[in-house]
Amino acid sequence: MRGDSSDDDVPLAKTTQASITSPSSNRKMDSAASVGLSIRKGPVDDRMDIDSTPNGAAKRKSRTSAGAAPKYKEESDSDDGAPLAKRQRSNRKQVESDSDDEPIAKKNGMKLPPSAKETATIESSDDDKPLGSKLAQRKANIEKAAAKDAKAIRAKKPATKKAIKDESDDEPLAKPKKRQPNGAASAKKTNGVKKEPDSDSDVPIAKKAKAASATKGKAAAVKEESKDLSENEEEEEEYRWWDQPKKEDDTIKWTTLEHNGVLFPPPYQPLPKNVKLYYDGKPVNLHVEAEEVATFFGSMLHSTQNVENPVFQKNFFNDFKDILDKTGGAKDMNGNPVNIAEFKKLDFTKIFEHYKAISEAKKARSPAEKKAEKAEKEKLEAPYMYCKWDGRKEKVGNFRVEPPGLFRGRGEHPKTGKVKKRVMPEQVTINIGKGAKVPDPPPGHKWKAVQHDNKATWLAMWQENVNGNYKYVMLAANSTIKGQSDFKKFEKARELKKHIDRIRADYTRELKSEIMADRQRATAMYLIDKFALRAGNEKDTENEAETVGCCSLKYEHVTLREPNTVIFDFLGKDSIRFYNEFVVDRQVFKNLKMFKKPPKEPGDDIFDRLTTSQLNKHLSSYMPGLTAKVFRTYNASWTMSKLLQSLKVEDRTMAEKIKLYNDCNREVAILCNHKRTVGASHEAQMEKLGDRIKGLKYQKWRTKMMMLDLDPKLKKKKGAEYFERDAELDDAWIGQHQKFLAEELKTKIEKKFEKDNEKLVAEGKDKLPAKELKERLKAVGELEAKFKKENKTGKVEAEGKGPTVEKLTAAVEKLDERIKTLELQAADRDGNKEVALGTSKINYIDPRLTVVFSNKFNVPIEKFFSKTLRDKFNWAIQSVGKDSTWEF
Template identity: 70%
Template sequence: MSSDSDDMPLAKANRRVSAAHISKDDDKAMDKAEAKTDYAPEGVSVRNGPVLDDKMDVDEPATNGNAKRKARTSTAKAVNYNVDGSEGESDEDAAPLAKRQKTAKKPAESESDDDQPLARKKASKLPPKNDVATVGIDTSDDEPLNTKLAKQKASIEKKAEKEAKAIRAKESKAKKPTPKKAVKKEESDSEGDVKPKKRKPNGTASTKKTNGVKKEESDSDVPLAKKAAVKKTNGRAKSEDSSSTKKGKGKKDESEEAEEVYRWWDAPKKEDDSIKWETLQHNGVVFPPPYEPLPENVKLLYDGIPLTLSVEAEEIAGFFGAMLNSTHNVENPTFQKNFFEDFTEEVRKTGGAKDKDGNLVEIKEFSKLDFKPIFQYYDAKNQEKKARSAAEKKADKAAKDAIEAPYTTCIWDGRKEQVGNFRVEPPGLFRGRGEHPKTGKVKRRVTPEMITINIGKEAVVPAPPEGHKWKAVQHDNKATWLAMWQENINGAYKYVMLAAKSSIKGQSDYKKFEKARELKKHIDRIRKDYEKDLHAELMADRQRATAVYLIDKFALRAGNEKDTENEAETVGCCSLKYEHVTLKPPNTVIFDFLGKDSIRFYDEVVVAPQVFKNLKLFKKPPKTNGDDIFDRLTTTQLNKHLTNYMPGLSAKVFRTYNASYTMSTLLQGLKNNNASIQEKVKLYNDCNRQVAILCNHKRTVGASHEAQMEKIGDRIKGLKYQKWRTKQMILDIDPKQKKKLGAEYFELDEDLDEAWILEHQAFLVQEQRTKIEKKFQKDNEKLVADGQKEMKAKELAERLEAADELEKKFKRENKTKKVVAEGKSPTVEKYEAAIKKLDERITTMMLQAEDREGNKEVALGTSKINYIDPRLTVVFAKKFNVPIEKFFSKTLREKFTWAIESIEDDDDWEF
């Protein structure tokens, strides 16, 4: 790799850069200074999870000034238009980055040349340290947890090295032509073929570890997960669920509506992989509804004066007014500034703002604008919408679905495929993610004149809305998008693509995981080379090796060049700056920067001594804040170097490989015992959690986590209370059971105190009332739909008497300390059976609670959906006889149909 500054981007070339070569004197001096250091075990993260607090104390130095890493909800939902035409978006981080940077005091100079941590104890709450409960590994001895994690990671890497060598040796052997005499006729049909696997006498394949799960001989030929029969015809399959064969009067056969599944993984591969389709037909896109002007009595106020605005300016004012309850955004100074600039510009362009007499009102100060009347109007409309009956909501949804139905699918090479984001984004205020500098700017309405349609040559081009025309129509069969336009905020292109469950997206996922599997063959050579180059004389080589080490060991993203004036200054490994890396002797590195989506990335990791030394070298004076750590390396250069090992290899493949390979290795240690389904699910999640920790996939504790845990705790207590009442009923019908089973058996659980019981009883009574009221409302809606009269309030009052009786019963029990037996023909045996079922439910719920608590700071979903090969999950479910629904939701089962179906009959598949 060239080390000349000419090869570097201009932004990097203008900053202080490291010397092209590392002098031997500098190298020896650093080695000598650290010769007697006792290093911590490398390769693990010291902290578990991201920063817990988004407020940085300005009384302490905070040189990064970065935002908290915040939990996010899925963005895969369909767009729901609000009454103002805006799109629902998730709230972002509160205080702007620039503001925090201005208020942060300059850090005092360190006495030593080692850095001080950027996130001080008083500046922000650090992530918790790894603990036994979170990691879920055996700590029966006195060995420190981080040492155990490091050993576990080293063991997995050693196994990977052996496997890589074995795979290459096997492939090399297979390529060598075999003499004809050495090949028996029954073993080979052609020269060079590999011998088939030996079979056991009973005809089954020899036992081997597959997918990381130990295969048991006793069930090698028995499918452990019940699955619907599948008929394969020409690469297609029809689902033959038993439910579709049931016939009933007045009911349509479900099989008639079951769509065919295109089994692309069984279909012959295309000669030209760049050609994505031969024929393509679709109906275009759905535009958001047009803007509805505000009523005459609803006005934006400026210094108390009602303003008359153009329709265009009024719509923009409505964007801000409709979201006043989102203080997180509207109180953000950057959001206010950007909105005010765009709003006042629109006002000027469209004739200005006028008072009731038609006089021009000059809008100079944002603080004098009052959006409350607009907010109250939209809020009232939202409340009215929410108050509609279930029947009305259902009818509205059905009408909306009917309008959108033609746009939800397309015809791709003669088969129906699901379209993903067929709705054009509505206009509104841009929020961005994290500390985006353009938050608050107006997202303009997208018109047909901005949209390019991609469709087959022979297909009918969808008609644009009346009075409009498309920007262009093209027939690019090497593209997988159906429509495209450019948004006005960042100038980015937006594409209408196929849905996640489509065959095209499935093939993309498949290729991603296959590429990670391919990396298995080369991982040992890559690691050996970068460990060697950590000592390289050329600075460019040493920086590249250090970057690959960090990407491989700690799942850092590679990072790309950013236009910092127009984009949030997010970074990755190659774009790390001086202030983002803090060195803590002997070999701990603290990363603190804004990562993907402007989410704060904070982590303390233990690195190899040579890596620590290199980072110290890369930060050597005269470098200071703002200078690049890897000043002689770009992401492009890094990925180009990686392609020397295998085609298409890039930095991001390491995340997928490490997660999948680690999961496969961990699953190898599992045994299929007689555990319950929930215990097996927890077993899988424990492995997934270790993958997330060992591969550095972390998340923020959700804001609702504590409330959810409290809710689960109350449900467990409720079951324990129910169990205690059932035991008391046993005493009511047979008091002798107290002597037989012992007084302790009938005692109240220590978790249940009197105050909680009273509160729980009130909850049960109110719960029953709510259920009765909802049932009454539903029954009335059904009567009206059938053209009959509604039931009167008297009927509801009679039904509610059951809740009143329950309340009286609890009061009697509290007074007499006796529970009267309930149910028809009560017996001790019936109650004992009920208690057994309650015990099972309590155990299951406690396992769920333990699982959820362990996962609170670990991104299990991220690992399972994006980085762990879904085929590993499918095989685990199959081998351990766990329904796949326990791991994949309906949406994910559709997304990973290829994984579920492709290895249905392949017991020998392994990552």
């Protein structure tokens, strides 16, 4: 029996602590059974004991309704030094205080921070395996290197405030911008229109201060009439903004701005009279607005994951009934009212068949028709594709207003299926330079407002009806303003490497802090730094998806399994489930166990003394502008940098070098928790890739048999094993493959014949006669006869012009290279099935690292960056140039 006393029998009101802990309870914690919960959608381990609430303990309300701080029993870490219970025994009465610098035991009646429901996490994962110990150990080694590097950097120059601001490995950092007040936060979660990071330009107009008026000199510089921005202009010299000196005031985004507004979707085309919605087996007539909403659902019957979702059906039906009520309801063929009261009686089949026929007709169009339609579409969009930004032609990223439809959302979004209403010009605010011609709204309409805010980077904005988010028309990813934003983001992460060791040392020490607020903050910092959890933000609107992040984790989201495994299970970004198990530091485990102690229960916050704003304010004391999200960029880039430096690629083929890079990227994605569920088409893709590899192996075997046809003695010289057929190439598969090759040849001939005819028609000549196609298709029959003979005799006649053993040997070697390349691709693709490489490579790994790898190992940058990404990261490609020594 232990000598320390237990206060289990003391009334709960007398055992409150929340701020400090006793050594006795901490020792109990070390020897206690595991703390656990039944995991939503996850496994329940027999080793997990459910937290129990002491008899008589009053239930505690969640943060949103609680008015006072929760009360906990005393407990602390056993190795914190002198027993805190003794030190605090004379001060058991609590005094009102809102200071986090005092022990929470002295606080009483402190108003808890608001509920932090707005959050996002990285891609969810259904992988129930914990992070691999091998990768975890590698990350630990990289963290040690980071600490060593940080000390070396600071040794060169004192880390004063001025030094922190001015010191940079390459370019000076832009001045940190103030965090935006509530109002613009929700704009981040728009469909396809993301607000620019760290910008104060995306706040709803009602909450923004009026922009400073432009000077007369600036206004005079702007032409009265905006010229057609779509006109072909001479190739402009590339604006190398990364070589330009940093602006003293980078809050001013532009001096002159001209653009042609936004492109609205075409109006709704009513259904033919013979196409109706059916209710209870009978066709009904609808007002055109209600009919349009019915077509939203009817046209997507093929998307079973949506239309068969009960939440999707419920939300759609509720909105559909509202629109029916506003438009006079449904009527039968005789004009009598029809009461549409049950969703299951609705039949959208005729509508679906109508739109399916339209889709198939589009697919069946001739290449000439498709080309003409594409040209017409480009002509319509041309005026909106570019703007003039400080006299430079810049591409606009998303000038199209999203058409109406049904909101789908991601994951388990509670609003999936709701109707996205048509955006009208009266909802759109235009931002343009003073003196520039304001774009004309569609005839009969007007803009909501026109403003001239040169601190804003958006060209137009409106508010959508489903989530109330603001959507913005921004410049394209390859624009100057977007490139500068990316550059600043990665430079901020590079700055963090100078301070990372001190930050980690501080939060490690504060894991045992006497002050509960500090202990919670340190634990959250540990989770954010080690496991890339997003910080999480407070929500300011009702009925949002219950997504959470680190600071807003609830009791039920965290399960603890002795001795030091933490299981997270919650809805993260875009309502996608985040499920993962992590092995954590023992002190972190003990802290989380403490944060879950009764009387806490499901619905209560784990970190009830911490908000994202408090966390970021603390981080900014280490480095101007440092926030929790910078850790994700830093950890990804630093880890990738060290992994790439450790590579040995001598005597490697191009495919092997690419795979090595992807392997490093994969490790970063795993360590940073960028996981995804296996795609539905993955198995089919792998099977198709496997068939391609087997097809090449078959081709290689046939080529070797041709060598024997030319020189039978080669079998003795090279050995019979060299000419053996791969075991996986059985007779049944070969028969199927030969049919495929014959069909492939037939398709190729028919397409060539069709193209030849199109060319002749374009030149005003007659088409080729049908007998010409028949003559060409004889080659298919000849190939089939050849395969039949080979299968019967087991011999293959040499093909090609002037075949020789030397030529065929060279062909075999080339086939070997192609097979090896495809096998590497197959292994790469299979390894990536549960890992989102793109998330890391595009958003978190400094693109200059990829450019350096490309330069150092002579791998074309096209192998890593698509055309779109090369445009987006042009600043990185150009600023690094051919240098192979640049370091993150």
